[in-house]
Amino acid sequence: MKKLLAEFFGTFWLVFGGCGSAVFAAAFPELGIGFSGVALAFGLTVLTMAFAVGHISGAHFNPAVSIGLWAGGKFPAKELLGYIIAQLIGACVAAAALYFIVTGKSDFVDIGGFASNGYDDLSPGGYSMVAVLVTEFLLTMFFLLIILGSTNARAPKGFAPIAIGLGLTLIHLISIPISNTSVNPARSTSQALFAGGDYPAQLWLFWLAPIAGAIVAGFIHKAFFDKE
Numbered sequence: 001m002k003k004l005l006a007e008f009f010g011t012f013w014l015v016f017g018g019c020g021s022a023v024f025a026a027a028f029p030e031l032g033i034g035f036s037g038v039a040l041a042f043g044l045t046v047l048t049m050a051f052a053v054g055h056i057s058g059a060h061f062n063p064a065v066s067i068g069l070w071a072g073g074k075f076p077a078k079e080l081l082g083y084i085i086a087q088l089i090g091a092c093v094a095a096a097a098l099y100f101i102v103t104g105k106s107d108f109v110d111i112g113g114f115a116s117n118g119y120d121d122l123s124p125g126g127y128s129m130v131a132v133l134v135t136e137f138l139l140t141m142f143f144l145l146i147i148l149g150s151t152n153a154r155a156p157k158g159f160a161p162i163a164i165g166l167g168l169t170l171i172h173l174i175s176i177p178i179s180n181t182s183v184n185p186a187r188s189t190s191q192a193l194f195a196g197g198d199y200p201a202q203l204w205l206f207w208l209a210p211i212a213g214a215i216v217a218g219f220i221h222k223a224f225f226d227k228e
Contacts (some may be wrong), residue, residue, distance in 0.1 A: 003079075003087040006057035008048040011090030014061050017041035020098055022115035022180075039135050039172030042181070048164025054161060060087075062184040063087055064210035068144035071218025072226070084186075091190035099194050114195040117182040117206050122198060126179040129205065132179040137216075138182045138207035139171045144217030149225060182206040183213075 021041035025033045035043075050059040058075070060066045063084040069075035085129045095114075102111055116122070119132035146167040150160040168183075182188040188206035193200035195207075 004082055007060060007086040008090040008093075010053055010057070010059055010061040011087040011186055013049050014042070014184070015091045015094035015190055016046040016097060017045035018108075019095070019115040019121040019187065019191055020101075023098055023102055023111075025128040032101040035176045036173065038176060039169050039181075041169075042172050043165040043169030044058075044094050046168050046216075050161035050164060057083075057145035059161070059164075061087060062210075063207075064140055064184060064214040065144065065147060065188055067211050068214030068218045069148070072144070072148050072221045073218075075149065076164060087186040088189060091186040092193065093164035095194050097202050110168075111195060113199070114191050115180065116191040116195040116199045117180045117188045118202050119205060120178065122202060123178060124180055128180045132151045133205055135175050135178045136182055136206065137213040139181075140210040140213030141217040141220075143167055143171060143183055144214045145221060145225075148217065148221040152226065171210055179206075185208050185210055 018038070018041050021033060022038045025031075025041075026035070029117065045160065046059070046061065053059060058069070060069065060075075060083060064081055066075060066083045066087070067127050070077055070080055098114075102108065102114075111123070119127060119129045123132060143164075146162075147164055149155060150163040171183055172181045175183075183201075185207040188203060192203050
């Protein structure tokens with residue numbers, strides 16, 4: 001239960017902090033933090049909660065990460081379902097909190113895209129389905145390689161959260177214009193459910209591509225890098 005609660009709170013913080021920065025602060029008049037600020041916010045959410053609860057649950061906060069760690073031989077299959085459910089609940093509760101706050105604005109009209117992920121017309125830069133799929137696959141693959149490498153027994157101790165947080169920041173700097181950056185099915189699901197419209201119909205890609213990339217990374221690390 002402690003592990004599941006850690007995953008719940010960690011994923012809540014990722015969505016609340018990362019998506020919240022996009023919803024509230026990215027284009028705030030004159031003081032907007034822009035893409036760079038949002039990218040940094042996502043990285044900081046993972047970095048801070050990895051230090052806070054990483055010793056309890058491993059700080060996955062992402063179904064693709066849990067599945068990638070399983071593929072790499074670092075996580076038992078019997079714990080996958082519980083972790084994924086806790087991550088999804090944490091993400092959706094965070095999205096509900098964001099929705100409650102944004103609808104309390106004096107000139108509120110609608111929530112718009114609500115930091116959701118998408119392709120074609122729902123991509124910030126108008127990128128195609130194939131372009132978004134390749135982007136999400138590759139970035140999640142490298143994200144897992146960073147996670148698996150920095151947490152390896154032979155890696156320097158205590159620095160993994162920094163490498164992982166900075167890795168996620170870089171991923172967002174690359175791909176916010178392409179897909180609004182997912183690499184995390186829980187984060188994509190929570191926002192799409194509240195945004196509605198065509199976003200839920202595109203969720204399949206933001207489950208398929210990150211999970212596929214994570215599995216490939218797990219196999220790569222296990223085959224080539226996890227050796228004495």
